[in-house]
Amino acid sequence: MSMLKLGCIADDFTGATDLASNLVRQGMRVVQTLGVPTASVGVDADADAVVIALKSRTIAPQDAVAQSLAALAWLRQQGAGQIYFKVCSTFDSTPQGNIGPVADALMCALGTDFAPVCPAFPENLRTVYKGYLYTGDVLLSEGSMRDHPLTPMRDANLVRVLQPQTTRRVGLVPFDVVSQGTEAIDERLRALRERGVGLAIVDALSNADLWAMGRAFADLPLIVAGSGVAIGLPQNHGMQPSPEAERLPQVHGHRAVISGSCSSASNAQVADFVKRHPGRNFPIDALALATGASVVDDAVAWARPLLSSSTPVLIHATTTPDAVQRVQEQLGVARAGHLVEQALAAIAVQLVQAGVRQLVVAGGETSGACVQALGITRLQIGAPIDPGVPWCHAHSPAAEPGGVRVALKSGNFGTVDFFDKAFRSEA
Numbered sequence: 001m002s003m004l005k006l007g008c009i010a011d012d013f014t015g016a017t018d019l020a021s022n023l024v025r026q027g028m029r030v031v032q033t034l035g036v037p038t039a040s041v042g043v044d045a046d047a048d049a050v051v052i053a054l055k056s057r058t059i060a061p062q063d064a065v066a067q068s069l070a071a072l073a074w075l076r077q078q079g080a081g082q083i084y085f086k087v088c089s090t091f092d093s094t095p096q097g098n099i100g101p102v103a104d105a106l107m108c109a110l111g112t113d114f115a116p117v118c119p120a121f122p123e124n125l126r127t128v129y130k131g132y133l134y135t136g137d138v139l140l141s142e143g144s145m146r147d148h149p150l151t152p153m154r155d156a157n158l159v160r161v162l163q164p165q166t167t168r169r170v171g172l173v174p175f176d177v178v179s180q181g182t183e184a185i186d187e188r189l190r191a192l193r194e195r196g197v198g199l200a201i202v203d204a205l206s207n208a209d210l211w212a213m214g215r216a217f218a219d220l221p222l223i224v225a226g227s228g229v230a231i232g233l234p235q236n237h238g239m240q241p242s243p244e245a246e247r248l249p250q251v252h253g254h255r256a257v258i259s260g261s262c263s264s265a266s267n268a269q270v271a272d273f274v275k276r277h278p279g280r281n282f283p284i285d286a287l288a289l290a291t292g293a294s295v296v297d298d299a300v301a302w303a304r305p306l307l308s309s310s311t312p313v314l315i316h317a318t319t320t321p322d323a324v325q326r327v328q329e330q331l332g333v334a335r336a337g338h339l340v341e342q343a344l345a346a347i348a349v350q351l352v353q354a355g356v357r358q359l360v361v362a363g364g365e366t367s368g369a370c371v372q373a374l375g376i377t378r379l380q381i382g383a384p385i386d387p388g389v390p391w392c393h394a395h396s397p398a399a400e401p402g403g404v405r406v407a408l409k410s411g412n413f414g415t416v417d418f419f420d421k422a423f424r425s426e427a
Contacts, residue, residue, distance in 0.1 A: 005237050006049040007080025009071045009106075011064070011087055011098065012364035013371060014389075014410040016053030019086045019227040020381040021390035023049050026234035027242045032379040032392070034371050036070045043078055048237070050075060055368040057088065058150045061097035065105045072109055082221065083110060084233075088364075089119045089126040089226035089388075090140060090412060091133055091158060092151040093165065100165025103199060103224050107168075112221045114193045116173070117162065118213065120204035121228030123387035124413055128203045131172045132156045135412075144264040144412075147321050149333060158201045168198025175203040178212065185216040199224070207231060227388055248382040248393040251405050253357025255312035256303070257419050260344050260366030261411030262317075262324050269362070270318045273419045277311055284317040286327045289339045296343050300350045307354060312423055315347055318362070341365055345373035352398040360407045360422050367408040374398055379406070385422045386414045 006023070010016035013034065020030045028048040036052055043050050052071040056064035072083060085106055093099045099117075107115055120128045125136040133140040139156040140146075146154060155161050163170045171192045177184050185202070192200050204210055207228075214232015217223050223233075234240075257273070259266055274281050282299050289295050303313045317340045327336050348370040352359065361367045371394070379392040385407060395403045407422055415421065 004043065004047065004050055004075065004078050004080040006082050006084060006233060007075030007078065008049060008051040008084040008086055009068050009075070010051055010053050011057040011102070012055060013053045013368040014364040014408045015086050015088055015227065016051045017379065017381065017390055017392060017408045018388035018410060018413070019084070019230050020051045020379070021384050021388060022227050022230035023234060024245045024381045024390070025241060025384065026231055027239035027245055028234045029245060030381050032381060034377050034379070036067065036074050039074070039077065048239070050078065050080070051086070055365070056098060056102070057092055057364070059098070061101040064098040065101050068102045069105055069109060072106055082223070084230070085222065085224045086227060087119060087224060089121045089124060089228065090135065090145050090153060091119045091161060092145070092148065092153070093161065094151055095164040097165050099224070100162055104166050104168065106222055107198070110221045114189070114198055114200070115220065115222040115224050116189065116200050116202050116213070116217060117158070117224040118202040118204055118229050119158070119226035120210065121226050121388065122204065122206050122210070123228070126226065126228065127205045128158065128201065129175055129205060130203065131159045131174070131201050133158055149262070149324055149328060162199060162201065166199060169196055171195075171197035171200045173200050173202040175205060178203050178209050182212045182215040185213050189216065204228070211235070246383040248380060248391060248405065249403065251357040251393070251402055254307040254355045255310070255358045255423055256307070256351050256356045257312050257314040257316075257360045257362070258344050258348055258366065258370060259314065259316035259318045259362035260340055261363030262319055262321065263411035265412045265414060266318050266362050267320065268416045269414060269418050270314065270316050272416045273314050276420065280306065280311055281314040281316065284315065284340065284343060286317060286336050286340050287330065289343050290331055290335075296346045299347050300354070303351060304354055307356065312360070312419065314419065315344070317344060337365065341369035345369040349373050349398055352396060352404055356404070357399060357402070358405045358423065360409060360419060362409045363411045371406070371408070376406070383425070385425055386418060388413050389418070391422070391425070
C-alpha cells in the first residue's frame with residue numbers, strides 16, 4: 001500500500017485540476033482520478049498526493065455526502081495522511097449545502113471536531129478579509145456570482161454563509177492574526193477549538209498568508225479550502241518546486257475549445273476569441289436542443305473542415321445571464337443545464353475521434369460531462385496556462401494511441417485571451 005501524504009476530494013472537475021496544479025507547482029507528484037476508483041485500484045507507488053474529482057457541488061446534499069465519504073474511504077485505504085476537501089474559490093453553495101454537510105460528514109468519519117476553512121486564492125484575485133470574500137476589489141455578493149444560475153451568492157460574509165449549512169459553530173481567524181504568521185494562526189485555531197468552534201473561516205490576502213497557514217495546518221486531519229491553500233502544504237513534507245513534476249507526454253493533432261460556462265470571465269474570453277478569429281466559432285442554442293434539432297451533428301459538421309488549421313475551433317453555449325435566465329424560464333434550470341452539458345460532451349467525443357488532441361473545456365459542469373463522455377478516468381497534471389488551469393494528459397478510448405491533452409478551465413478563471421494563450425503555450 002502507498003503512503004500518500006495528502007488525499008484530496010474536489011467537488012468539481014475543474015476545481016480538482018486547479019488544486020492538483022498548485023500541488024504540482026510546489027513539487028508534489030500528483031495523480032488525479034475522475035470519480036472514486038474501485039476498491040481494487042491503487043495509486044502509483046511514487047505519488048505524493050491523489051485528487052479525486054467529483055461532480056458534487058450542486059447535487060442533492062445527501063448525494064454529495066455519500067460520494068465524498070466513498071472518496072474518503074478509498075483515500076484512507078491508500079494510507080492518506082491528511083484530507084483536503086476542495087471547494088470553489090467563490091464558495092459556491094446554498095443554505096442547504098453542499099460545503100457544510102460534506103465537511104460535517106468528513107469530520108465525523110475522521111473523528112475530528114475541528115477544521116479550518118479558507119477559499120482564498122490571491123493569484124486569481126480571491127481574497128478573504130474579516131471573513132468577507134472578495135473577487136478582485138469587489139465583494140463576492142456584488143460581482144457576477146450574485147446571479148449565478150445554480151448557486152447565487154448574495155452574501156460575502158463566509159461565517160454567515162457557512163453557519164446555516166452546518167450543525168457546528170463557525171468562527172473566524174481574522175487577518176490581524178494571520179498577518180502575524182504561523183504561530184499566531186496556530187494559537188487562534190487552538191483557542192477557537194477550546195471554545196467549541198468546529199469550523200473556522202481563515203482570512204488571507206497574499207501567498208505569504210497561504211504559506212503561513214499551510215504550516216499551521218500541518219497536523220490537522222482535515223482542511224476545507226479552495227485550491228490556493230495547497231501551495232502551502234508541500235513545504236510540510238520538505239518539497240520544493242520542480243520542473244520535472246510538470247512534464248507531460250507529447251501529443252500531436254488538431255485543436256479545439258468547448259465552452260459551457262456562462263460566467264463573466266468566460267463571456268469575455270469567448271468574445272475575445274470571436275473578435276480575433278472570425279468564422280471560427282459555433283454557438284449552441286439550448287432551445288434548439290430542446291426541440292430535438294440536429295445541433296450536435298451540425299456543430300461537428302461545421303468543425304470538421306476547419307480542424308486542419310493551427311487556429312482552434314470554438315464551440316460554445318456561453319451567453320449572457322439574461323439569456324440564460326430566459327432559457328431556464330422556458331426549460332427549467334436542471335433540464336437546460338443537462339441538455340447543454342450532454343450536447344457539448346457528445347461534440348467533444350466526436351471532435352477527439354476526428355483528431356483533436358489539444359482540447360480546452362471551459363466550465364466545471366461542462367468539463368465533468370466532457371471527460372466522463374471521453375472515458376477519461378485519470379489525469380497527469382502539467383504546467384499551468386494561467387493560475388489554477390494546467391494542461392493535463394489523459395488516455396481516452398477516442399484518442400488512442402497516445403492520448404489527448406486537456407485543459408479544464410473553471411468558468412471564472414483565466415485572462416481574457418486565455419483560449420489563445422493556451423495554445424501558444426503548446427506551440
